[in-house]
Amino acid sequence: xxxxxxxxxxxxxxxxxxxxxxxxxxxxxxxxxxxxxxxxxxxxxxxxxxxxxxxxxxxxxxxxxxxxxxxxxxxxxxxxxxxxxxxxxxxxxxxxxxxxxxxxxxxxxxxxxxxxxxxxxxxxxxxxxxxxxxxxxxxxxxxxxxxxxxxxxxxxxxxxxxxxxxxxxxxxxxxxxxxxxxxxxxxxxxxxxxxxxxxxxxxxxxxxxxxxxxxxxxxxxxxxxxxxxxxxxxxxxxxxxxxxxxxxxxxxxxxxxxxxxxxxxxxxxxxxxxxxxxxxxxxxxxxxxxxxxxxxxxxxxxxxxxxxxxxxxxxxxxxxxxxxxxxxxxxxxxxxxxxxxxxxxxxxxxxxxxxxxxxxxxxxxxxxxxxxxxxxxxxxxxxxxxxxxxxxxxxxxx
Amino acid sequence: xxxxxxxxxxxxxxxxxxxxxxxxxxxxxxxxxxxxxxxxxxxxxxxxxxxxxxxxxxxxxxxxxxxxxxxxxxxxxxxxxxxxxxxxxxxxxxxxxxxxxxxxxxxxxxxxxxxxxxxxxxxxxxxxxxxxxxxxxxxxxxxxxxxxxxxxxxxxxxxxxxxxxxxxxxxxxxxxxxxxxxxxxxxxxxxxxxxxxxxxxxxxxxxxxxxxxxxxxxxxxxxxxxxxxxxxxxxxxxxxxxxxxxxxxxxxxxxxxxxxxxxxxxxxxxxxxxxxxxxxxxxxxxxxxxxxxxxxxxxxxxxxxxxxxxxxxxxxxxxxxxxxxxxxxxxxxxxxxxxxxxxxxxxxxxxxxxxxxxxxxxxxxx
Numbered sequence: 001x002x003x004x005x006x007x008x009x010x011x012x013x014x015x016x017x018x019x020x021x022x023x024x025x026x027x028x029x030x031x032x033x034x035x036x037x038x039x040x041x042x043x044x045x046x047x048x049x050x051x052x053x054x055x056x057x058x059x060x061x062x063x064x065x066x067x068x069x070x071x072x073x074x075x076x077x078x079x080x081x082x083x084x085x086x087x088x089x090x091x092x093x094x095x096x097x098x099x100x101x102x103x104x105x106x107x108x109x110x111x112x113x114x115x116x117x118x119x120x121x122x123x124x125x126x127x128x129x130x131x132x133x134x135x136x137x138x139x140x141x142x143x144x145x146x147x148x149x150x151x152x153x154x155x156x157x158x159x160x161x162x163x164x165x166x167x168x169x170x171x172x173x174x175x176x177x178x179x180x181x182x183x184x185x186x187x188x189x190x191x192x193x194x195x196x197x198x199x200x201x202x203x204x205x206x207x208x209x210x211x212x213x214x215x216x217x218x219x220x221x222x223x224x225x226x227x228x229x230x231x232x233x234x235x236x237x238x239x240x241x242x243x244x245x246x247x248x249x250x251x252x253x254x255x256x257x258x259x260x261x262x263x264x265x266x267x268x269x270x271x272x273x274x275x276x277x278x279x280x281x282x283x284x285x286x287x288x289x290x291x292x293x294x295x296x297x298x299x300x301x302x303x304x305x306x307x308x309x310x311x312x313x314x315x316x317x318x319x320x321x322x323x324x325x326x327x328x329x330x331x332x333x334x335x336x337x338x339x340x341x342x343x344x345x346x347x348x349x350x351x352x353x354x355x356x357x358x359x360x361x362x363x364x365x366x367x368x369x370x371x372x373x374x375x376x377x378x379x380x381x382x383x384x385x386x387x388x389x390x391x392x393x394x395x396x397x398x
Numbered sequence: 399x400x401x402x403x404x405x406x407x408x409x410x411x412x413x414x415x416x417x418x419x420x421x422x423x424x425x426x427x428x429x430x431x432x433x434x435x436x437x438x439x440x441x442x443x444x445x446x447x448x449x450x451x452x453x454x455x456x457x458x459x460x461x462x463x464x465x466x467x468x469x470x471x472x473x474x475x476x477x478x479x480x481x482x483x484x485x486x487x488x489x490x491x492x493x494x495x496x497x498x499x500x501x502x503x504x505x506x507x508x509x510x511x512x513x514x515x516x517x518x519x520x521x522x523x524x525x526x527x528x529x530x531x532x533x534x535x536x537x538x539x540x541x542x543x544x545x546x547x548x549x550x551x552x553x554x555x556x557x558x559x560x561x562x563x564x565x566x567x568x569x570x571x572x573x574x575x576x577x578x579x580x581x582x583x584x585x586x587x588x589x590x591x592x593x594x595x596x597x598x599x600x601x602x603x604x605x606x607x608x609x610x611x612x613x614x615x616x617x618x619x620x621x622x623x624x625x626x627x628x629x630x631x632x633x634x635x636x637x638x639x640x641x642x643x644x645x646x647x648x649x650x651x652x653x654x655x656x657x658x659x660x661x662x663x664x665x666x667x668x669x670x671x672x673x674x675x676x677x678x679x680x681x682x683x684x685x686x687x688x689x690x691x692x693x694x695x696x697x698x699x700x701x702x703x704x705x706x707x708x709x710x711x712x713x714x715x716x717x718x719x720x721x722x723x724x725x726x727x728x729x730x731x732x733x734x735x736x737x738x739x740x741x742x743x744x745x746x747x748x749x750x751x752x753x754x755x756x757x758x759x760x761x762x763x764x
Contacts, residue, residue, distance in 0.1 A: 033594060047622060051624055054624060122427060122437045124438055125437045125438070138701075138742065140742055142705060142707075143742065146735050147732070147735045154729065339609065340608060354612060364616040371609055371612075
């Protein structure tokens with residue numbers, strides 16, 4: 001085709017020739033795409049500049065150090081209405097992290113139980129779990145959050161008449177009050193014991209593996225390590241003279257003082273997110289277990305492995321490979337869904353910097369960019385971990 | 399005396415009583431071992447604690463006919479479903495003019511006619527109906543918003559389940575072509591095209607939908623030329639479409655990955671160019687195997703339409719906010735949320751059943 005262009009030195013022909021050559025066409029499309037993208041970005045920047053100028057605004061992040069002038073009812077670090085917008089953002093991030101971590105843990109527990117029980121031979125139990133999974137997956141998570149919130153607010157009694165299932169635990173529509181652990185100075189001994197126990201457990205697991213590979217002798221690693229991790233801190237607790245006390249909540253006036261409180265917003269969000277994600281995780285667990293072919297179990301039995309070892313050494317490692325990537329996307333989904341906190345007034349990232357700060361300062365561009373940046377950072381971090389895991393467990397040669 | 403049989407002539411006897419019929423079924427399913435017995439006991443206790451009070455609250459003591467909350471409470475202890483009866487029109491149509499409901503109803507019925515040839519292969523006259531499906535979006539637009547001699551209706555009047563369905567259907571129709579392009583772009587060997595596609599997909603999938611909706615409600619005006627104005631529904635529709643397209647792109651990419659390399663090579667060796675080979679050989683197969691996942695994406699999108707309440711649109715949750723703010727119906731949030739949940743459950747469950755049916759049909763291997 002390039003031959004043709006030399007015979008007919010016509011610019012149109014020449015351009016057509018370039019277009020018909022696959023290699024050049026690729027380049028042309030790329031250049032066109034790039035130009036279109038730059039043009040698009042340019043127009044947006046120009047429009048934004050004009051619009052901001054018309055409003056008399058300038059882009060700047062100085063407002064972050066100014067006082068936020070609003071209260072946040074749940075803050076794990078010091079915060080009051082005189083604190084800066086930056087601090088409000090950090091409080092928001094911590095609140096998002098708190099509900100996400102709690103949600104991920106509870107959702108995993110619910111999902112694991114529901115997924116295994118769904119496979120149970122007990123008809124009644126597997127039907128109940130089926131109903132749960134279908135309800136959880138087919139009702140919007142926002143509605144579940146509102147439903148849990150409405151249930152807590154409307155069905156639990158007032159603080160004065162609150163339910164007390166245990167000593168020091170009070171359930172009311174103002175929140176769940178539980179005793180708060182109070183650390184005395186000697187409490188560091190417990191922490192030190194825990195660190196030592198984890199390190200020892202780590203070493204022992206490696207040692208047991210080496211022994212097994214060399215001699216075939218097998219230690220009950222899990223049991224010993226569990227005893228180590230629970231036992232050593234417990235021992236330290238008593239040796240150091242019980243340095244952890246409990247602060248019980250007391251009814252004073254219309255509400256409780258002291259203790260630790262799980263606010264209705266937090267509780268509703270936590271339960272709803274766990275309930276919703278748990279239904280999806282249950283299906284993942286079920287699919288993961290069903291994905292391992294029956295032959296694997298039979299092969300393990302014929303090698304003389306006992307049933308629980310078969311589960312631990314043969315089935316679970318393979319099921320994990322199938323389960324973990326979608327599980328991590330579920331976790332990521334849960335973190336993103338926690339942004340719905342705003343409907344019930346839980347102060348997470350979107351409610352603080354993306355909500356009240358934005359409305360008070362009018363700096364939509366800056367506030368939204370910070371919010372997006374935080375979520376993108378979380379997503380990128382999680383997907384990096386997932387890629388690392390996938391590479392680690394990938395089948396050799398596939 | 400015992401009857402004697404020749405070897406191999408003994409007639410088949412029925413299994414023992416405890417090994418057949420209902421007895422065996424109950425024993426196998428409820429009392430097969432100690433764990434099972436405990437599980438049964440726990441499950442029965444749980445059902446006993448949950449089901450009778452709920453039935454009592456939702457049906458036995460429920461009030462269906464009342465003019466306000468206090469009348470409800472006076473008539474019975476249970477759920478006050480009267481609020482739904484009072485507001486059913488708003489929950490269905492939002493603030494759409496009452497004398498034009500027929501247009502919404504027509505569009506809704508036509509939606510199913512347009513969907514039928516897409517969802518099921520054995521529909522009579524499928525070839526002609528497909529043309530109707532293609533024309534449906536335009537038809538529905540004029541039916542709902544007016545124009546062409548029909549009385550125009552503002553977007554602000556849209557609400558309730560009408561809004562849910564409008565956002566869901568528009569989102570999925572709009573995101574299909576965009577999703578296909580993004581999926582092809584992500585697989586492209588052209589570096590810039592590939593990078594743009596990956597950046598877009600990962601950005602949209604990395605942030606919550608609610609932040610995108612906030613961008614639609616607060617930021618989009620900054621990006622547009624001064625003086626242009628889109629109404630909120632249109633801005634939300636654009637964002638929802640972009641959001642869905644990123645997820646759809648990943649679904650379609652999965653479908654493309656499932657096409658054997660031989661198909662690409664066969665198309666190449668027939669001398670088909672890139673677009674022709676995609677259009678005639680690759681995409682029909684890739685889309686076909688991704689339909690179940692496309693349906694699942696749609697279910698997700700459909701559930702996510704509830705988020706528009708946060709930017710102030712009057713979807714069912716928006717209507718419920720308005721209803722709960724009315725002093726006549728204050729405090730009935732549980733009833734309203736349960737009713738909306740039932741609506742979503744029924745429609746999403748039906749769609750997920752359809753997706754399962756497709757998966758079974760497509761699973762022709764071993």
